[in-house]
Amino acid sequence: xxxxxxxxxxxxxxxxxxxxxxxxxxxxxxxxxxxxxxxxxxxxxxxxxxxxxxxxxxxxxxxxxxxxxxxxxxxxxxxxxxxxxxxxxxxxxxxxxxxxxxxxxxxxxxxxxxxxxxxxxxxxxxxxxxxxxxxxxxxxxxxxxxxxxxxxxxxxxxxxxxxxxxxxxxxxxxxxxxxxxxxxxxxxxxxxxxxxxxxxxxxxxxxxxxxxxxxxxxxxxxxxxxxxxxxxxxxxxxxxxxxxxxxxxxxxxxxxxxxxxxxxxxxxxxxxxxxxxxxxxxxxxxxxxxxxxxxxxxxxxxxxxxxxxxxxxxxxxxxxxxxxxxxxxxxxxxxxxxxxxxxxxxxxxxxxxxxxxxxxxxxxxxxxxxxxxxxxxxxxxxxxxxxxxxxxxxxxxxxxxxxxxxxxxxxxxxxxxxxxxxxxxxxxxxxxxxxxxxxxxxxxxxxxxxxxxxxxxxxxxxxxxxxxxxxxxxxxxxxxxxxxxxxxxxxxxxxxxxxxxxxxxxxxxxxxxxxxxxxxxxxxxxxxxxxxxxxxxxxxxxxxxxxxxxxxxxxxxxxxxxxxxxxxxxxxxxxxxxxxxxxxxxxxxxxxxxxxxxxxxxxxxxxxxxxxxxxxxxxxxxxxxxxxxxxxxxxxxxxxxxxxxxxxxxxxxxxxxxxxxxxxxxxxxxxxxxxxxxxxxxxxxxxxxxxxxxxxxxxxxxxxxxxxxxxxxxxxxxxxxxx
Numbered sequence: 001x002x003x004x005x006x007x008x009x010x011x012x013x014x015x016x017x018x019x020x021x022x023x024x025x026x027x028x029x030x031x032x033x034x035x036x037x038x039x040x041x042x043x044x045x046x047x048x049x050x051x052x053x054x055x056x057x058x059x060x061x062x063x064x065x066x067x068x069x070x071x072x073x074x075x076x077x078x079x080x081x082x083x084x085x086x087x088x089x090x091x092x093x094x095x096x097x098x099x100x101x102x103x104x105x106x107x108x109x110x111x112x113x114x115x116x117x118x119x120x121x122x123x124x125x126x127x128x129x130x131x132x133x134x135x136x137x138x139x140x141x142x143x144x145x146x147x148x149x150x151x152x153x154x155x156x157x158x159x160x161x162x163x164x165x166x167x168x169x170x171x172x173x174x175x176x177x178x179x180x181x182x183x184x185x186x187x188x189x190x191x192x193x194x195x196x197x198x199x200x201x202x203x204x205x206x207x208x209x210x211x212x213x214x215x216x217x218x219x220x221x222x223x224x225x226x227x228x229x230x231x232x233x234x235x236x237x238x239x240x241x242x243x244x245x246x247x248x249x250x251x252x253x254x255x256x257x258x259x260x261x262x263x264x265x266x267x268x269x270x271x272x273x274x275x276x277x278x279x280x281x282x283x284x285x286x287x288x289x290x291x292x293x294x295x296x297x298x299x300x301x302x303x304x305x306x307x308x309x310x311x312x313x314x315x316x317x318x319x320x321x322x323x324x325x326x327x328x329x330x331x332x333x334x335x336x337x338x339x340x341x342x343x344x345x346x347x348x349x350x351x352x353x354x355x356x357x358x359x360x361x362x363x364x365x366x367x368x369x370x371x372x373x374x375x376x377x378x379x380x381x382x383x384x385x386x387x388x389x390x391x392x393x394x395x396x397x398x399x400x401x402x403x404x405x406x407x408x409x410x411x412x413x414x415x416x417x418x419x420x421x422x423x424x425x426x427x428x429x430x431x432x433x434x435x436x437x438x439x440x441x442x443x444x445x446x447x448x449x450x451x452x453x454x455x456x457x458x459x460x461x462x463x464x465x466x467x468x469x470x471x472x473x474x475x476x477x478x479x480x481x482x483x484x485x486x487x488x489x490x491x492x493x494x495x496x497x498x499x500x501x502x503x504x505x506x507x508x509x510x511x512x513x514x515x516x517x518x519x520x521x522x523x524x525x526x527x528x529x530x531x532x533x534x535x536x537x538x539x540x541x542x543x544x545x546x547x548x549x550x551x552x553x554x555x556x557x558x559x560x561x562x563x564x565x566x567x568x569x570x571x572x573x574x575x576x577x578x579x580x581x582x583x584x585x586x587x588x589x590x591x592x593x594x595x596x597x598x599x600x601x602x603x604x605x606x607x608x609x610x611x612x613x614x615x616x617x618x619x620x621x622x623x624x625x626x627x628x629x630x631x632x633x634x635x636x637x638x639x640x641x642x643x644x645x646x647x648x649x650x651x652x653x654x655x656x657x658x659x660x661x662x663x664x665x666x667x668x669x670x671x672x673x674x675x676x677x678x679x680x681x682x683x684x685x686x687x688x689x690x691x692x693x694x695x696x697x698x699x700x701x702x703x704x705x706x707x708x709x710x711x712x713x714x715x716x717x718x719x720x721x722x723x
Contacts, residue, residue, distance in 0.1 A: 038092070038093055038094070039053045039054065039055055039092070039692065039693045039694055040053060040090075040091055040092050040691040040692060040693045041091050041092060041093045041137055042091060042136075042137070042196070043089055043091065043133065043134045043135075043136070043193070043194040043196075043263060044089060044263070044328060044451065044647075044689070045649070045691070047196060047197075047265065047266040047267075047268060047331075048265055048266070048267070048330065048331035048332075048454075049263065049264075049265040049327075049328040049329065049330055049331065049451065050330060050331070050332075050453065050454040050456070051451070051452070051453035051454070051647060051648065051649040051650065051689065052453060052454055052455060052456065052649070052650050052651070052652075053649065053650075053651045053652070053692045053693070054651075054652045055651050055652060055653060055692055055693075055694055055699045056651065056652045056653035056654070057653065057694070057698070057699035057721065058651070058653055058655065058692075058699050058701065058720075058721060059651075059653035059654050059655065060653075060654050060655065060670050060677055062721060063655060063668045063677050063678045064677065064678050065721050065722060066668075066678060066680070066701070066719045066720065066721060067719065067720070067721075067722060068717060068718070068719055069114075069700055069718045069719055069720035070113055070114030070717075070718050071114060071715050071716070071717050071718075072107070072109050072114040072115075072116065072715055072716045073711055073713070073714075073715045074101045074102075074103075074105065074107065074711075074713035074714055074715060074716075075711070075713055076101055076103045076105045076119075076121070076713050077102070077103055077707065077712045077713040078712075079712075080712075081525075081707075081712040082516055082707075082712065083684065083706055083707030083708055083709060083712040083714070084101065084102025084103060084129075084706060084707040084712055084713060084714050085102055085685065085687045085706045085707070085714075086100070086101060086102040086132075086687065086688055086704040086705070086706060086707075086714050087131055087132065087133045087192075087449070087645075087646075087687055087688050087704070088100045088101070088132060088133055088134050088688055088704040089133055089134045089688060089689045089690075089691055089704075090134065090691050090702055090704065090716060091134060091135065091137060091691070092111045092691065092693040092695075093137050093144075093159070095110070095111050095112060095695045095696070096108055096109070096110065096111060096117065096159070097109040097110075097111040097693075097702070097716070098134075098135050098137065098146055098159070099134065099135070099704065099716055100132040100133075100134060100135060100148065101132075101713055101714060102129070102706065102707060102713065102714050103128055103129050103713065104122060104123070104128050104129055104130055104132045104150050104151075105119055105120065105121050105122070105128075106119065106120040106122065106135060106146065106148050106157065106162065107119050107120075108146075108159070108162060109716065111693060111695050111700065111702075111718075112695045112696065112698070112700075114716070114718060117162075118161060118162035119162060120155075120157055120162040120163075120164075122148070122149075122150020122151065122153060122155055123150060123151065127525070127526070127528075127529035127532065127533075128150065128151065129533070130150075130151065130190055130192070131192040131207075132148075132149070132150075132192065133192060133193045133194060133263070133449070133688075134193075134194045135147065135148040135194055136148070136194045136195050136196065136197055136202060137159065137197075138197050138200075138202065138224045139159075140200070140224075140225075143225075144158070144159035144160065145157060145158065145159055145165060145168075145224065146158075146159050146162075147194075147195065147197075147202050147224065148194070149176065149190070149191045149204075151188070151190060152175060152176050152177050152188050152189050152190055153173045153174070153175060153176065154169070154173065154174040154175075154176055154191075154202075154204070154222065154227070155168075155172055155173050156168035156169070156172055156173075156224070156227065157172070167225070167226065168225065168226060168227040169226075169227030170227075173227075174222060174227040174229075176189045176190075176191065176204070176206060176220075177189050178229075179218070179220060179229050179232060180215050180216070180218060181215060181216055181218075181252075181253075182215060186545075187215055187545075188535065188545060189206045189207070189208060189215060190206065190207045191204060191205060191206045191207055191261075192207045192261055192262075193205065193261060193262055193263035193328075193449070194263065195264075196263070196264050196265070196266050196273065197224065197266075198221075198266055198268065198271070198273060198304035198305065199304075199305070200223060200224050200225060201221045201222065201223065201224065201230055201304065201305070202221065202222045202223075202224050203219065203220070203221045203264065203266075203273050203304065204219070204220050204221070204222065205217065205219055205259060205260030205261060205262075205263070205264060205275070206218075206259055206260070206261065207259065207261045208256055208257060208259050208261075208281075209256065209281065209544070209545075210257060210279070210281050210282070210283050210322070211281060211282055211544070212281065212282050212584060213254075213256065213281075214256025214257050214281035214282075215256050216234065216235055216236040216252070216255065216256050216257070216258060216259070217235045217236075217256075217257055217258050217259020217260060217261070217277065217278065218232050218233065218234055218235060218259075219232070219233040219235060219260060219275060219302070219307065220232050220233075221304075221307060231306055231307035232307060233300075233302055233307040233309070234252070235258040235259065235260075235275075235277055235295050235296075235300075236251065236252050236255050236256075236257075236258050236280070236295075236296075237252065237294065237295075238252050239252070242294075242309055243294035243295055243312075245291075246291045246292040246293055246294040247289060247291050247293060247294075248288070248289065248290060248291065251288070251289050251291075254288070255280055255281065255288070255289050255293075256280070256281040257278060257279055257280040257281035257283070257296065258277050258278060258279070258280050258293070258295055258296040258297075258298075259277065259278050260275045260276060260277055260278070261278055261324070262276055262278075262324070262325065262326050262327050262328060262449045262451070263276070263327070263328040263449075263451075264276065264328050264329075265328045265329045265330070265331050265344075266304060267331055267342075267358060268304075270358070270359065271303060271304050271305055272301050272302065272303065272304060272310060272358070273301070273302050273303075273304040274299065274300070274301050274302075274328075274329045274331070274344055275295075275298075275299065275300040275301075275302065275329075276299060276325035276326070276327060276328055276329055276346060277295050277296060277297060277298050277299075277300060277324075277325055278296070278297070278324030278325060279296055279297055279316075279319040279321075279322050279323065279324050280293045280296040280319065282584075282586075283319065283320075283321075283322040283443075283587075283590070284320055284321070284322065284432050284472060284474065284585070284586075284587040284590065285320070285377065285380060285432065285474070285584070285585040285586075285587075286318055286319075286320060286380060286381075287377075287378075287379030287380050287381075287582060287583060288582040289318070290318075290381050291318060292314060292317045292318055292383060293317070293318050293319070294312065294314060295312055295314070296314070296316075296318075296319055297314055297315050297316040297317075297319050297323060297324065297325060298312045298313060298314040298315065298325070299312065299313050299315070299325065299329055299344060299346045299354065299356065299361075300312040301344075301358075301361060310361075311360065311361030312361065313354065313356060313361055313363070314387075315346065315348055315352070315354060315387060316348075316350070316386060316387075317383035317385070317386060317387075318381075318382065318383040320375070320380075320382060320431050320432055321350070321429070321432075321439060321443065321472075322349075322443040322590070323348065323349045323350050323443070324349060325346060325348060325349075326347070326348070326349050326446075326447050326448050326449050326451070327347055327447055327448070327449055327450065327451025327452065327647065328451055329344045329345065329346045330344070330345045330346075330347075330451070330452050330453075330454045330461060331343075331344060331345075331358065332344070332345050332355075332454050332456075332459065332461070332615055333456065333459065334355070334364065334459050334615045334616045335459070335616045336364065336616075341357060341358075341364065342357075342358040342359070343355055343356060343357060343358050343364055343615070344356045344357075344358050344361075345452070345454070345461055345615055347395075347446070347447035347451060347452050347461075347463050348446055348447060349441065349442075349443065349444075349445055349446040349447060349448070350394075350396070350398065350428060350441055350445070350446050351394040351395055351396030351397070351398055351441050351445070351446040351447075351465060352388075352389050352394055352395075352446075353389065353392050353395065353461065353463070353613060353615075354367070354387075354389055355389075355615060355618075363389070365389055365390060365391040365392070365618055366389070366390045366391070367387050367388065367389045367390070368387070368388050368390060369385040369386070369387055369388075370385060370386060370387075370388050371384060371385055372384065372385060372386045372428075372429035373426045373427075373429065373430055373431060374431070375431040375432070375433075376431075376433055376434070377431070377432060377433065377434060377474060377585060378583065379582075379583055380431070380432075382429075382431040386428075386429050391618030391619075392613045392615075392618045392619070392620065393618075393620070395446070395447075395463055395465050395609070395611045395613065395620075395623075396441040396445055396446040396447075396465040396466065396467055396609070397440060397441065397467045397603075398427070398428045398440060398441065399427055399428065399440065400438075400440050400469060400603055402417060402420060402421075404603055404604050405417060405420060405602055405603070405604070406596065406600055406601060406602055406603065406604055408596060408598065408600045408632075409596075409598065411597070412596035412597055412598050412600060413596070415596055415597050416594070416595075416596050416602040419436075419471075419594075419602075420438065420602075422435065422436060423435060423436040423437055423438045423471065424436065424437050424438075425437065425438040428440075432472045432474045432585075432587060433472070433474065434474050434475070436471055436472065436473050436474075437471070437472040437474075438469060438470075438471060438472075438594070439469060439470050439471070439472060440467070440469040440603070441465070441466060441467055441468060441469075442466070442468045442469050442470040443470060443590065443591055444466055444468045444470070444591060444643065444645075445465070445466045445467060445468045445469075446465055446466065447463055447464070447465060448464070448466065448644070448645035448646075448647075449645055449647075450464060450644075450645055450646040450647020450648070450660065450689045451463070451647045451689075452647065452648070453647065453648045453649050453650040453656065454615075454650070455650045455671060457652065458614070458671075458672075459614060459615045459616045460612050460613065460614055460615070460621055460671070461612070461613045461615050462610065462611070462612050462613075462648045462650055462656050462671070463610075463611050463613070463647075463648070464608065464609070464610050464611075464626060464644060464646070464647060464648060464658060464660070465608065465609045465610075465611065466607065466608055466643045466644065466645075467603060467606065467607050467608070467609070467641075468593065468603075468607065468643050469593075469594040469602060469603050470589065470590075470591065470592055470593060470594055471589050471592065471594050472587045472589065472590070473587060473588045473589040474585050474586070474587055474588075475585065475586060475588055476583060476584070476585050477498060477584050477585065477586050478584075488551075488553050488554045488557050489554065489557045489558055490554075491551050491554035491555075492551065492553075492554030492555040492556065492557045492558030492559070493554075493558045494554075495548060495551060495554060495555050495558070496555065496558050496559070498586065498588065499544065499586075501588065503515040503590075503591055503592065504516070504517075504518050507519075508559075515591075518559060521559055521560065522560045522561070527556050527560060530556065530559060530560075531552055531555075531556055534548060534555060535548070600632065601632075605625070605629075605632075605633075605637075605638075605640035605641055606625040606626075606638070606639075606640060606641030607627075607629075607640060607641045607642055607643055608625065608626045608627045608641035608642045608643055608644055608661060609623055609624065609625055609626060609641055610623070610624050610625075610626040610648065610656070610658065610669065610674070611623045612656075612671070612674060621672075621674070622673065622674030623674070624669070624674045624676070625638055625639045625640065625641035626639075626641055626642070626644070626658065626661060626667070627639070627640070627641050627642025627643075627644060627661030627662065627663050627665070628640055628641070628642065628661075628663050629642060629662075629663070630663075642661040642662050642663060643661075643662075644659075644660035644661045644662070644687070645660060645687060646658065646659055646660025646686065646687055646688050646689050647660075647689045648689070649689065649690050649691065649692060650671055651671075651692060653699075654670060654671050654672065655668050655669065655670070655671060655677070656668070656669040656670075656671045657669075657690045657692070657701055658689075658690070659682070659685075659686040659688070659690060659703055660685070660686060660687055660688070660689075661685070662685055663681075664681050664682045664683070664684060664685055664686070665679045665680065665681055665682070666679065666680050666682055666686060666690070666701075666703060666719075667679045680719070682703075682705050682717065683705060683708055683715070684705050684706035684707060684708050684714065685705075685706045686703045686704060686705045686706065686717075687706055688703055688704040688705075689703075690702065690703040691703070698720060698721075699720065699721070700718045700719065700720045701718065701719045701720070702716055702717065702718040702719070703716070703717055704716050705717050
């Protein structure tokens with residue numbers, strides 16, 4: 001049984017009310033047994049990243065009775081701040097929920113009542129923030145820890161108190177900048193997804209910039225007790241390492257990216273960790289990285305104890321489309337010739353599902369290397385072929401014609417038809433072109449970081465897809481020439497119009513809720529905080545530290561509308577490491593949308609789909625639009641579907657739960673038929689994958705909900721059946 005006095009010891013110096021509250025909670029927890037099932041104690045449910053729970057109390061016969069059980073409102077953002085968008089998938093261990101907020105604070109909450117137990121601010125009162133999809137739990141005997149990142153720091157917290165464990169690293173923290181390629185004082189490596197634990201090792205990926213001069217996305221393993229760096233896997237290989245020959249000989253000195261930002265999966269029995277790696281940098285132009293560029297865009301299996309390479313498969317060669325592997329691989333089991341085969345299933349941004357034997361990496365469905373179009377941009381050499389799995393069929397649309405264009409108004413339709421005809425477009429792997437290129441599904445398309453959920457009872461994989469075409473607008477840039485003889489303010493404007501306009505717009509109005517408006521920024525964020533955000537990045541925004549180096553005053557002057565004199569000093573434009581003398585091209589409309597002049601989508605719906613795929617046969621069980629734009633839904637037609645990054649979860653009770661769309665719905669589908677059974681409207685968009693867990697025999701479904709104008713910090717909402 002749980003030792004209640006030990007769990008209360010940390011509260012002896014607190015006030016009486018706090019002691020009584022904690023005593024009541026831990027007294028309740030004393031009724032739990034040490035071997036109680038931990039149904040959601042790891043990000044995405046378990047080490048296999050299945051997003052599956054063996055809970056059936058809530059099922060198709062009673063899910064319509066779900067009602068709010070509790071709401072935990074966070075209060076870590078200032079009044080008037082822009083509402084936060086939490087991407088956290090909470091975990092629950094022995095009746096305690098551990099979660100992060102949109103501002104990246106860490107909370108421990110009574111999972112049965114929603115009462116706060118403790119909180120931790122990794123920024124110690126500073127502005128902080130950044131994307132955080134959750135935390136990692138580790139225990140050995142009575143030593144129970146929450147491992148979490150804040151900015152570029154890795155923390156070990158006592159799971160009972162939330163206090164840093166001082167024996168870990170330096171006073172409870174480890175700098176993740178140390179151990180990368182370049183000077184830790186001049187870089188910033190910021191993980192967004194939780195690491196995964198193998199025995200006493202925490203294995204971590206990281207978010208790095210996607211621009212020129214980015215850091216390589218090395219995978220590191222840290223000792224859970226001491227914080228000591230135990231091993232490193234070079235995702236951009238060094239001389240003598242496998243894969244080095246797929247790059248120019250000196251690329252390891254300047255190339256970046258190929259990072260695991262979306263999380264990873266683990267097979268503890270085999271001692272294998274599986275990575276889902278992103279694109280090399282720069283994402284849309286690779287003249288300085290001619291070759292296949294291993295291990296960019298690859299599923300990689302490593303020995304979890306040593307970091308030694310076991311096998312890989314590259315899903316995109318020499319990526320020019322930012323087709324990162326966006327989610328952890330799902331570890332699954334399928335039938336082949338009457339035998340059960342442990343496998344790895346990887347969903348992609350461009351709408352494929354690749355399935356491999358878990359031990360050997362051999363594909364379980366045929367994959368063809370097909371010729372794809374060549375690049376016409378000077379210096380670029382697109383790889384001549386790309387892999388196409390023959391099964392399952394793509395779960396997202398990979399081609400659009402003029403007949404697929406929307407017609408909200410005659411003028412709007414004429415505009416997008418003209419734009420469509422003006423661009424180069426030869427299907428899925430049309431390389432970037434100076435005349436403009438159409439991309440579908442697009443860099444936000446196909447699967448996103450929410451990934452897929454796997455039902456072991458049926459071998460069915462559930463995946464949310466986005467059909468979100470975008471336009472690549474490539475231009476050659478010479479930043480030093482373009483900003484010569486400009487005032488500081490004009491330098492900032494030039495930087496903004498080069499790097500920021502695609503997402504935040506010429507008028508700084510943004511594209512809410514994904515790309516925030518910058519109008520009135522001075523009223524809600526200090527200049528210091530804004531500069532820190534620009535340097536370190538966060539969410540879909542890459543780190544711009546190297547880009548703005550020497551021009552920090554300029555970008556702040558422009559954003560804060562502080563016009564300067566033309567005589568103000570102009571400093572040299574520096575952009576970090578790259579191949580000496582290499583040309584630079586930028587995609588000025590990266591991550592934007594293809595829309596008509598009125599802001600309507602250029603592609604006919606559905607814009608978001610939930611699919612169920614049988615991984616044994618490779619066939620689809622069902623597909624249904626997910627989300628609805630009521631303003632654009634034509635009378636008598638199916639729901640439009642909506643773009644969203646959050647993923648589904650599935651239960652043995654026969655349900656699939658998912659949210660993440662802009663209509664603010666949390667939905668439950670029958671996992672067998674795809675029929676929508678239940679939905680509820682949340683106070684804000686829940687840009688997060690839900691979780692489900694059991695405490696004292698009662699099943700809950702919980703989800704992180706974004707902030708509102710009234711409470712910008714957001715909340716966690718839990719639902720349950722009435723008693």
